[in-house]
Amino acid sequence: MSIRVHQLAKELNISSNELLAKLKALKVDVKSHMSVLNDEVARLIKEELTLKLKKAVVPVKAKEAAKVKKDGKETVSAVAEKPSEIKEAAVSKRKKIQIKFPFTVKELAIKLSLKPSELIQSLIREGILVNINQLIPEETANKIGEKLGYDIERLPTEEEKVLKVHSQPADVSKLIPRPPIVTLMGHVDHGKTSLLDAIRKTNLTDREAGGITQHIGAYEINFRGKKITFLDTPGHEAFTAMRARGANATDIVILVVAADDGLMPQTIEAIDHARAANAPIIVAMNKVDKPQANIDKVKRQLQELNLTPEDWGGKTIAVAVSAKTGQGINELLEMILLETEMLELKADPAGAAKGVVLESKISKGGPQASVLVQSGTLKLGDCILAGEFWGKVKAMFNDRLMRVSQAGPSMPVEVLGLLGSAEAGEKFYVVANEAQAKEIAEKRQFALKEKGLQAPQRASLENLHQKIAQGQDKELRLVLKADVQGSLEAVKSVLAKISSTEIKLTILHEGIGDISESDVMLALASDAIVFGFHITVDPRAEARAKLEGVDIRIYRIIYEIFDEIKKALEGMLEPRLQEIFLGRAEARQVFKVSKVGTIAGSFVLKGKITRNASCRLMRANEEIYKGKISSLKRFKDDVREVEEGFECGIGVDNFSGIQAGDLIEVYGIEKIERKL
Numbered sequence: 001m002s003i004r005v006h007q008l009a010k011e012l013n014i015s016s017n018e019l020l021a022k023l024k025a026l027k028v029d030v031k032s033h034m035s036v037l038n039d040e041v042a043r044l045i046k047e048e049l050t051l052k053l054k055k056a057v058v059p060v061k062a063k064e065a066a067k068v069k070k071d072g073k074e075t076v077s078a079v080a081e082k083p084s085e086i087k088e089a090a091v092s093k094r095k096k097i098q099i100k101f102p103f104t105v106k107e108l109a110i111k112l113s114l115k116p117s118e119l120i121q122s123l124i125r126e127g128i129l130v131n132i133n134q135l136i137p138e139e140t141a142n143k144i145g146e147k148l149g150y151d152i153e154r155l156p157t158e159e160e161k162v163l164k165v166h167s168q169p170a171d172v173s174k175l176i177p178r179p180p181i182v183t184l185m186g187h188v189d190h191g192k193t194s195l196l197d198a199i200r201k202t203n204l205t206d207r208e209a210g211g212i213t214q215h216i217g218a219y220e221i222n223f224r225g226k227k228i229t230f231l232d233t234p235g236h237e238a239f240t241a242m243r244a245r246g247a248n249a250t251d252i253v254i255l256v257v258a259a260d261d262g263l264m265p266q267t268i269e270a271i272d273h274a275r276a277a278n279a280p281i282i283v284a285m286n287k288v289d290k291p292q293a294n295i296d297k298v299k300r301q302l303q304e305l306n307l308t309p310e311d312w313g314g315k316t317i318a319v320a321v322s323a324k325t326g327q328g329i330n331e332l333l334e335m336i337l338l339e340t341e342m343l344e345l346k347a348d349p350a351g352a353a354k355g356v357v358l359e360s361k362i363s364k365g366g367p368q369a370s371v372l373v374q375s376g377t378l379k380l381g382d383c384i385l386a387g388e389f390w391g392k393v394k395a396m397f398n399d400r401l402m403r404v405s406q407a408g409p410s411m412p413v414e415v416l417g418l419l420g421s422a423e424a425g426e427k428f429y430v431v432a433n434e435a436q437a438k439e440i441a442e443k444r445q446f447a448l449k450e451k452g453l454q455a456p457q458r459a460s461l462e463n464l465h466q467k468i469a470q471g472q473d474k475e476l477r478l479v480l481k482a483d484v485q486g487s488l489e490a491v492k493s494v495l496a497k498i499s500s501t502e503i504k505l506t507i508l509h510e511g512i513g514d515i516s517e518s519d520v521m522l523a524l525a526s527d528a529i530v531f532g533f534h535i536t537v538d539p540r541a542e543a544r545a546k547l548e549g550v551d552i553r554i555y556r557i558i559y560e561i562f563d564e565i566k567k568a569l570e571g572m573l574e575p576r577l578q579e580i581f582l583g584r585a586e587a588r589q590v591f592k593v594s595k596v597g598t599i600a601g602s603f604v605l606k607g608k609i610t611r612n613a614s615c616r617l618m619r620a621n622e623e624i625y626k627g628k629i630s631s632l633k634r635f636k637d638d639v640r641e642v643e644e645g646f647e648c649g650i651g652v653d654n655f656s657g658i659q660a661g662d663l664i665e666v667y668g669i670e671k672i673e674r675k676l
Contacts, residue, residue: 005032008037008045012045012046019045023037095151096151098153099154100157104132104136105132108144116132119144138154161436166429171348174348179411180339180343180345182250184196184284185254185273185274186267187265187266187267188266191258195256198323199329199332217231217358218358219232219412221333223333223337228336229372240277240521249356249374251279251343252279252336253280253282254283254336255281257284258285258287259320260293262294265512269509271305276522282316284332285320287324317339348376351375352429353373353429354429355371355372355373356372357387357427358371360421360423370415373411374409374410377407378393378396378430379405382430383434383437385429386427387426390440391418391419392417394416395416397414398411460551476529477508477523478530479508479509479528480492480507480510481510481511481531481532483533488511488533491533494558494562498565514536515530515541516541520548520552523551529552533556536554576671576672577670577671578669580669582668583608585602585605585664586661587658588600588601588603590660591649596651599649601647602648602664604645604648605644608642608643608644608666609666611632611640611641612629612630615664615666619659619663627653629651630654631650632651650664
């Protein structure tokens with residue numbers, strides 16, 4: 001049996017247009033009020049509208065109701081209530097239930113005292129097709145709960161409980177000054193390690209000198225009765241890798257510049273990384289004992305980078321030091337303490353500890369983690385959670401490998417007891433008990449496996465328009481690299497033309513040369529996009545970007561940059577073409593074949609070589625030709641592809657200048673759909 005739309009509307013006492021709108025909302029295929037509906041659809045519509053009418057009825061108080069006789073029958077009339085009062089009454093009558101997300105349709109039905117089939121019907125009326133064991137999104141569960149007269153309250157997860165405890169604002173009355181955490185950065189061979197050694201030796205007694213070695217990636221010194229913690233990191237890459245995991249562990253950055261060499265590319269990178277982290281910079285002009293040292297040159301270069309020294313009228317502290325002779329070491333430490341007073345660094349030593357993992361390794365005795373306590377006090381026997389690993393603190397050692405029973409704010413210690421090797425930069429927390437720590441760790445491990453199937457969502461031009469529309473982000477952060485200085489300036493001038501009222505453009509770092517892994521890590525830590533002009537991407541950087549989901553864009557025409565950003569702002573980006581690496585072969589012997597041309601006897605080093613695929617010829621790391629694979633042979637037979645580890649004959653379309661030793665890189669073109 002069937003019924004037409006206008007007939008059902010008449011039965012329900014609503015207009016045909018209202019019913020048509022309802023059917024379209026439920027994704028029922030109807031064209032007009034004469035369309036025929038089957039019994040099941042008609043029944044669902046009747047049930048839903050009846051449910052809505054029941055929910056709209058508000059209990060009428062006796063004193064507001066009066067029985068009126070009309071035509072010999074009794075009817076009830078009530079004083080009209082305001083819409084807001086109706087809404088409040090309906091909400092007040094809802095039952096509250098607490099549910100731990102995520103949960104299935106069956107679990108929700110039990111909580112709502114419904115049969116699973118009834119709940120599934122309610123979901124179908126919302127246009128959601130599910131089965132009994134399918135997980136329900138929180139938003140959908142709330143809608144269903146409201147319809148059935150329930151307020152669904154989401155119970156916090158164990159991880160959220162832990163994070164809530166550690167995110168509580170500290171009691172101001174309990175805050176006490178804490179030691180500063182200092183990181184040395186700068187160009188290679190400018191004396192970072194030598195300066196660290198000089199600082200450490202200056203603050204050791206004769207008995208200890210020579211017998212102390214650095215074990216845990218950080219150490220404490222005492223200077224004039226106050227402590228300073230130094231992080232011994234290999235450079236700005238490690239500094240930014242920690243930031244990429246949300247660990248802003250550094251309070252002050254010491255920028256080491258050799259007075260005889262001046263600012264170098266890595267020095268400029270270090271400055272950009274420190275600025276991206278909003279860390280104050282103190283400049284240590286090292287090697288001033290050398291005859292060729294030129295302090296004025298260094299200060300002039302610093303001024304050009306908006307780091308004008310104080311004695312030149314600026315705000316940057318610059319100290320002349322010598323790691324070799326010890327000159328200026330005490331003055332540098334005094335400046336660190338002065339900057340610490342300006343920063344007013346404080347922490348609460350009471351309560352559960354939290355901090356960051358500096359290093360982690362596996363030794364004969366099990367996993368060892370070097371951690372830096374940021375607040376609270378870490379004690380023996382505490383149960384800690386670091387990344388996807390947990391454990392109880394069995395033993396702790398300070399930077400001199402002496403056993404300690406507790407560690408307060410800004411103190412680095414080596415911890416034994418974790419059940420795995422947590423990554424550097426992971427945050428650690430003290431949790432209430434082992435069961436809670438184990439549950440959180442297992443869920444994090446599962447989440448990491450799931451994350452491996454789906455690339456993380458990072459900043460990109462594709463989602464820029466969406467973020468701006470949602471009010472999430474109105475800043476586009478860029479890491480900019482070009483082939484020469486002239487190109488870099490030209491790109492910057494083009495970017496400056498984009499209206500600042502639409503979005504703020506921030507160039508975190510600019511430089512000359514190919515895109516490196518350091519550039520990718522800075523973009524990762526700062527949620528930025530990497531722009532390259534007339535350059536290539538280092539293979540390690542490309543692998544890291546793919547793993548972390550960092551957006552890298554290479555341009556050959558300068559105004560493409562301007563056009564793409566403008567289109568991204570307007571939500572008009574066209575699909576993007578991306579090169580996909582297929583294989584690489586080395587030409588080992590070249591043959592001239594009549595009627596065919598030049599054939600390169602080659603060995604496939606990686607991937608596979610495919611006939612008719614696009615290719616490029618590389619000689620001495622420079623691209624000499626771009627074309628297609630015109631012929632591909634295995635012995636005397638034509639083949640479609642040759643796998644890694646096999647020999648083959650390769651002919652390149654319209655090119656006969658191939659030489660032994662040339663590399664043939666084969667790639668495909670993939671169209672990337674841009675979702676806004």
